[in-house]
Amino acid sequence: MEENQEQIAQQWHAFLQEYFQKRIQQKQEFILKHFEFIKEQKPSDSKISDAKIEDDYKQSVFEFIKNTYNVKPNLEAEDEINVHQTLSTEFHNYLSSIPEKINIEQREARFKILKEDAFRLKLLKPYKIFAFKFSKIPFHIANLFRKEKKKLHYWKHEVKTQALFERWFFNKMYSTLDEVNQDILKEFSDALLEVKSFESNPDQIDNDPTSYFNEDFKKSIKLKINEAYLKNCEQYEKEFELVGTIEYNKKLISERRLERDYRQLKKHYSKHHHNWQNTIHALFEDWRSELELSALQAYIANNIHDLDENIQSWKAKIYEHFLNDIKSYLAEAQAMFDQEVMELEGITKKITQVKYITNKKLGQSLIQNMQENLSKNSILNQMDRLEHMVSERVEKLATAYVVTKSNQFDVPLEDNELSTISNYELLSFELIPDLNAKLEELKSEVFTVMDELLIKVGDIDEIVDYVLSAASNSLDQDEDEQQAKSIIVDGFERAENTTNEVESQINEIVEKSGEQLREMSDELIEELQKLKQNDKVSALRIRISKAKALHKSEALTQKVFDYIKNYFSIAKSFFLKYYDKALELKTELSKRFLSATIVNEPNRAVSDFLNESNQIINGLPLIYRKLYAIEPLTDMVLFEGREKEIKRISSAYAAWQEGKFAAVLLTAEKWSGMTSLINYSVKNIKFNIIPLRIELKINDPEPQTLFKILAEKLEENLTDKESIIEFLNTGKKRIIIIENLQKLFLREMHGQKSLIDFIDIMTATQKNVFWIGSISIYTFNYLEKSLKMSAFFSYHIPLEPLSDDEISKLIIKRNRISGFKIQFEKSEKDINDKKYNKLDEKEKQDHLKERFFKDLNNFAKSNISMALMFWLLSTKKVDDQNIIIKNFKKPDFSFLSSIKMDRVFVLQALIMHDGLFQGQLAKVLSYDITKTKFLLIELLEDGVLQEKEGQFFVNPIIYRNTVQLLKSRNLL
Structure with missing residues (x-):
C-alpha cells in the first residue's frame, strides 16, 4: 500500500x-x-x-x-x-x-505459474510469460554487451x-x-x-x-x-x-459494480436499522400506553377514594351537626318529664314549654337544616362529578398506540409485527359505559334512600309535636298525669326509633356506596391492567372491533331513521301547511268575535292551570325539585353550551389586558342563564384578578343609589361620580361585574340618569377596569333605540339560542344526578303509527325524546328556566327508579288576548323593567296610585302576576305567552 x-x-x-x-x-x-x-x-x-x-x-x-x-x-x-x-x-x-x-x-510472481492459480490462469499465463520474454530479447542481447548490467523491469x-x-x-x-x-x-x-x-x-x-x-x-x-x-x-x-x-x-x-454493491449493503444496513428502530419505537409506545393506563388507574383509584372519604365525611357531619344533637335533645326532652321534675312543675306547663322548644330548636333548626343538607344532593353531585371527570380524562387519552405480536423488545421487529391498539376506543366504547351504568344504578339507589330520609327526618318533630298535643288533650279530658306521661314516653320512643332508622339507613347507604365504589374501582383497574398485557393483542382488537361495530350499527340505524323521518316530516309539513293556517285563522277569528263573552275566563283558566301545576311540582321528590330549581348554577358540572359566548368574553378580557377598550354587555331574556354564564366564566376564564360582583335587585334611577352601591363594594367613602372615577383610575386594576343593568332605568322623565352616570363611570375607567354588565333583552332593545346602548360597549354579546340538543343535554345532566331513568310516554297517535311500532324500544325512546325536546325548545325559545319549569310540569309519574315524561303540550293561554289594554300595558312595563314596585309602576304608566293598585290586585288574583318583597313580576309560567302577546301587539 x-x-x-x-x-x-x-x-x-x-x-x-x-x-x-x-x-x-x-x-x-x-x-x-x-x-x-x-x-x-x-x-x-x-x-x-x-x-x-x-x-x-x-x-x-x-x-x-x-x-x-x-x-x-x-x-x-x-x-x-x-x-x-x-x-x-x-x-x-x-x-x-x-x-x-x-x-x-x-511483481515477479505475476510472470510465474503459481500452485494456487486457477485453471484459467494456468492456461493464460504461459502466453503472458512467452510474450514478456519475447519482448525482452532485445534487452537481454543489449545487456550482453554492457559493462554494467541493467535490472530487468516487468x-x-x-x-x-x-x-x-x-x-x-x-x-x-x-x-x-x-x-x-x-x-x-x-x-x-x-x-x-x-x-x-x-x-x-x-x-x-x-x-x-x-x-x-x-x-x-x-x-x-x-x-x-x-x-x-x-x-x-x-x-x-x-x-x-x-x-x-x-x-x-x-x-x-467497475463504477457500476461498486454502486450496486453499495446499494445492496446500504439496503441491508437500512433494513436492520429500521427493524431496530421499530423495536425502540414499539418499546416507547408500550411504555407510554402503560404510563397512560397506570396514571388512569391511579386517577380513578384516587377519585373513588376521595369520593368514599367525602361520603364518610358527609356522614360524620350529619352525625356531628344533626343526628347526635337530635338524639340528645330527644333524651333531654324526655328526661324533663321524669317524676322528680314533675314534682317541681306542673306537667301541663312542661308540655307547653317542651312543645315551644321543640318547634324552635328541633323543627325550625335541626330538622330543617338536616333536610336542607340531605336535599343538596352532595353525594349524588360528587358521583356525577366522578363520572364527568373520568370521562374527561379518558377523552384526553391518545387515539392509538403501536403494539407487537410477540411483546418482545430485545429483537429487531419487522413492520408486519407491529399493529395499533386504541386505549381510548376500548375505554370509551366498553369500559367507561359500564362504569357509568353502575354509577347510574348506584345514584338511583342513593336518590331513593335520600328521598326516604327526607320524609323520615321530617317525621321526627311531627311525632314529638303530635304526642305532646295528644298528652295535653288527654289532660284536658281529665285523664291522670300518669296517662299523659305514658303517651309522652311512647311518643318519644317512636321519635327515637325513627331517628335510629334514619341513622341505620345513612350507615347502610354510606357503607353500600363505599363498597360498590371500591368494587367499581377494582374491576376497572383490573380491566386496565389487562390492557397493559400486549400478549393479548388479538383479543383486545376483537373487543374494540365489536364495540365499534355495535356503536356504528346503532349510529347507522339512527342515521337511517333520521333520514326517513326528515323526509316524511318535509312531506307532512307540506301537506299540513295550509291546514294549520286554516286552524290558526279560525282560532284568531274566534278570539276576536268571542272576546267580549269570556272576560272572566282568565281568572278561572290561570288559577286552574296554576293549581294543577303546583300539584304536579309538589308531588315530585324534593331532591328532584331542587335539581330543577330556577336559580343560577353554582355547580359548573351542570353547565352546558355557550362556547361562543365564553370565547368572546375571553377575547374581550385578552383585549383589555393589551390596553384596549373591552367592556362587555350580555343581553338575553330573563331566566336565560346570564348569571350562570357569568359564574362559569369567572371559574373557567383565567382572570388574574378576583372579580368584584354586584347584583342590582331593585329598580332605582337615582344616581346616588348607584354611587352608594359602588362605594360599599369598593369599601371606600365615595359620594359622587367624579370621586368614583378618580378612585378606579388611580387604584389597582379591577374586574367589575354588574348584573341587571335594567334596574338602573325607569321609563319616565329623567329615568335614565343613573344609567347614564354608570356609562360615564364605565367609559372613563375602561383602561383600569374590565367591565362586564348584563341586561334584559327587552330593556336593551328599548334603550338601543333611545340611547344607542351598544355603542358604549366594545363587546355586545347576545346569548345565542340553544339548540334542541343543548336543551336536552342541560336537562338530562340534571336528571343523571338524581339517578332516575327517564321514560318518555307515547301518544295515542304513536300507538296507531305503523312506522313507530316497527322501531325497537331504544329507537322509540330516542324518537320520543327528540320530539319532546324539539317541542319544548320551540316553546321555551332557549329560555333555560322556562325549559326546566315545563320539564317538571311534563312529569307524569315518579316511582322508585323511573320518571315518566308525558308528551309536551304547549299550554293554552289564548285567554291572554282578551285582557284589556290597561292591563297589557302593566305587563309590558313589568317585563321591560324586570319587576316594579306599585309606585314605580304608577309613574311609568302615568296611572294614579289607586287605579294601579286595583290593576295589580286583579292580576295577582288571576295568577298573571306574582309579588315578592313588594315588587311585582309576571308569573314565570305564563311569561312566554305574555311576551308573545306583547310582541304580537308591537309592544316589545
Missing part, C-alpha cells in the same frame, strides 16, 4: 472508531438522562400507595417521554438521513485525497486506486458497520427495558440501567472495527498487486 493510501486508511479507521464511540456516548447519555429523571420523580416507598402521587408521577414520566420515538419509523426516510449520508460524505472526502489511478511495475499495470480503496474500506466495511450498529441498538434496547422496568418496579430489575454501554462494551465495538479494518487492509494489499493484470476481474471495481 502506498504511504499516502495508508495514511488515508488510518484516518478513515480513526473516524469510524470516533463516530461509533460518539453514538455509544449519545445512547449512554440518553439512558442516563431518563434514568435520572425517573429516579428524581419517583415517590418514596412510603408514598407509593398514595394514588394522587402515583398519578402525578406517571403523568410526569409520560410527559417526559411523550415525544420520544413517537413517530413510526419510515424505511425510505431513514435511508440517507441516518448513517449513510454521514459515512458516505466523510469517506469520499478522504477518497478525494487518493489519486484516481497509478501505474506501477508488476511490465507495468494500471491500478484504479480510488475504486479499489472504495471496494475494501467502504463497501467491504459496511457489513461490519451494520453489525456494530445492531450491537449498539441491541444494547440500547436492553438498557431501555431496564429503565422501563425500574420506572414500574424499582426493586425487580436485573441490572442497573447505568451499567449498559460500559467500557467492556465500548472495547468490543472498537475490537470489531479493528479486526475488520486489519482484514480489509490485508485484502487490499493482495488485490493492489493484481489490479490491471489478467489475474484480476476488473468488473469487481
Whole structure:
C-alpha cells in the first residue's frame, strides 16, 4: 500500500472508531438522562400507595417521554438521513485525497505459474510469460554487451486506486458497520427495558440501567472495527498487486459494480436499522400506553377514594351537626318529664314549654337544616362529578398506540409485527359505559334512600309535636298525669326509633356506596391492567372491533331513521301547511268575535292551570325539585353550551389586558342563564384578578343609589361620580361585574340618569377596569333605540339560542344526578303509527325524546328556566327508579288576548323593567296610585302576576305567552 493510501486508511479507521464511540456516548447519555429523571420523580416507598402521587408521577414520566420515538419509523426516510449520508460524505472526502489511478511495475510472481492459480490462469499465463520474454530479447542481447548490467523491469499495470480503496474500506466495511450498529441498538434496547422496568418496579430489575454501554462494551465495538479494518487492509494489499493484470476481474471495481454493491449493503444496513428502530419505537409506545393506563388507574383509584372519604365525611357531619344533637335533645326532652321534675312543675306547663322548644330548636333548626343538607344532593353531585371527570380524562387519552405480536423488545421487529391498539376506543366504547351504568344504578339507589330520609327526618318533630298535643288533650279530658306521661314516653320512643332508622339507613347507604365504589374501582383497574398485557393483542382488537361495530350499527340505524323521518316530516309539513293556517285563522277569528263573552275566563283558566301545576311540582321528590330549581348554577358540572359566548368574553378580557377598550354587555331574556354564564366564566376564564360582583335587585334611577352601591363594594367613602372615577383610575386594576343593568332605568322623565352616570363611570375607567354588565333583552332593545346602548360597549354579546340538543343535554345532566331513568310516554297517535311500532324500544325512546325536546325548545325559545319549569310540569309519574315524561303540550293561554289594554300595558312595563314596585309602576304608566293598585290586585288574583318583597313580576309560567302577546301587539 502506498504511504499516502495508508495514511488515508488510518484516518478513515480513526473516524469510524470516533463516530461509533460518539453514538455509544449519545445512547449512554440518553439512558442516563431518563434514568435520572425517573429516579428524581419517583415517590418514596412510603408514598407509593398514595394514588394522587402515583398519578402525578406517571403523568410526569409520560410527559417526559411523550415525544420520544413517537413517530413510526419510515424505511425510505431513514435511508440517507441516518448513517449513510454521514459515512458516505466523510469517506469520499478522504477518497478525494487518493489519486484516481497509478501505474506501477508488476511483481515477479505475476510472470510465474503459481500452485494456487486457477485453471484459467494456468492456461493464460504461459502466453503472458512467452510474450514478456519475447519482448525482452532485445534487452537481454543489449545487456550482453554492457559493462554494467541493467535490472530487468516487468511490465507495468494500471491500478484504479480510488475504486479499489472504495471496494475494501467502504463497501467491504459496511457489513461490519451494520453489525456494530445492531450491537449498539441491541444494547440500547436492553438498557431501555431496564429503565422501563425500574420506572414500574424499582426493586425487580436485573441490572442497573447505568451499567449498559460500559467500557467492556465500548472495547468490543472498537475490537470489531479493528479486526475488520486489519482484514480489509490485508485484502487490499493482495488485490493492489493484481489490479490491471489478467489475474484480476476488473468488473469487481467497475463504477457500476461498486454502486450496486453499495446499494445492496446500504439496503441491508437500512433494513436492520429500521427493524431496530421499530423495536425502540414499539418499546416507547408500550411504555407510554402503560404510563397512560397506570396514571388512569391511579386517577380513578384516587377519585373513588376521595369520593368514599367525602361520603364518610358527609356522614360524620350529619352525625356531628344533626343526628347526635337530635338524639340528645330527644333524651333531654324526655328526661324533663321524669317524676322528680314533675314534682317541681306542673306537667301541663312542661308540655307547653317542651312543645315551644321543640318547634324552635328541633323543627325550625335541626330538622330543617338536616333536610336542607340531605336535599343538596352532595353525594349524588360528587358521583356525577366522578363520572364527568373520568370521562374527561379518558377523552384526553391518545387515539392509538403501536403494539407487537410477540411483546418482545430485545429483537429487531419487522413492520408486519407491529399493529395499533386504541386505549381510548376500548375505554370509551366498553369500559367507561359500564362504569357509568353502575354509577347510574348506584345514584338511583342513593336518590331513593335520600328521598326516604327526607320524609323520615321530617317525621321526627311531627311525632314529638303530635304526642305532646295528644298528652295535653288527654289532660284536658281529665285523664291522670300518669296517662299523659305514658303517651309522652311512647311518643318519644317512636321519635327515637325513627331517628335510629334514619341513622341505620345513612350507615347502610354510606357503607353500600363505599363498597360498590371500591368494587367499581377494582374491576376497572383490573380491566386496565389487562390492557397493559400486549400478549393479548388479538383479543383486545376483537373487543374494540365489536364495540365499534355495535356503536356504528346503532349510529347507522339512527342515521337511517333520521333520514326517513326528515323526509316524511318535509312531506307532512307540506301537506299540513295550509291546514294549520286554516286552524290558526279560525282560532284568531274566534278570539276576536268571542272576546267580549269570556272576560272572566282568565281568572278561572290561570288559577286552574296554576293549581294543577303546583300539584304536579309538589308531588315530585324534593331532591328532584331542587335539581330543577330556577336559580343560577353554582355547580359548573351542570353547565352546558355557550362556547361562543365564553370565547368572546375571553377575547374581550385578552383585549383589555393589551390596553384596549373591552367592556362587555350580555343581553338575553330573563331566566336565560346570564348569571350562570357569568359564574362559569369567572371559574373557567383565567382572570388574574378576583372579580368584584354586584347584583342590582331593585329598580332605582337615582344616581346616588348607584354611587352608594359602588362605594360599599369598593369599601371606600365615595359620594359622587367624579370621586368614583378618580378612585378606579388611580387604584389597582379591577374586574367589575354588574348584573341587571335594567334596574338602573325607569321609563319616565329623567329615568335614565343613573344609567347614564354608570356609562360615564364605565367609559372613563375602561383602561383600569374590565367591565362586564348584563341586561334584559327587552330593556336593551328599548334603550338601543333611545340611547344607542351598544355603542358604549366594545363587546355586545347576545346569548345565542340553544339548540334542541343543548336543551336536552342541560336537562338530562340534571336528571343523571338524581339517578332516575327517564321514560318518555307515547301518544295515542304513536300507538296507531305503523312506522313507530316497527322501531325497537331504544329507537322509540330516542324518537320520543327528540320530539319532546324539539317541542319544548320551540316553546321555551332557549329560555333555560322556562325549559326546566315545563320539564317538571311534563312529569307524569315518579316511582322508585323511573320518571315518566308525558308528551309536551304547549299550554293554552289564548285567554291572554282578551285582557284589556290597561292591563297589557302593566305587563309590558313589568317585563321591560324586570319587576316594579306599585309606585314605580304608577309613574311609568302615568296611572294614579289607586287605579294601579286595583290593576295589580286583579292580576295577582288571576295568577298573571306574582309579588315578592313588594315588587311585582309576571308569573314565570305564563311569561312566554305574555311576551308573545306583547310582541304580537308591537309592544316589545
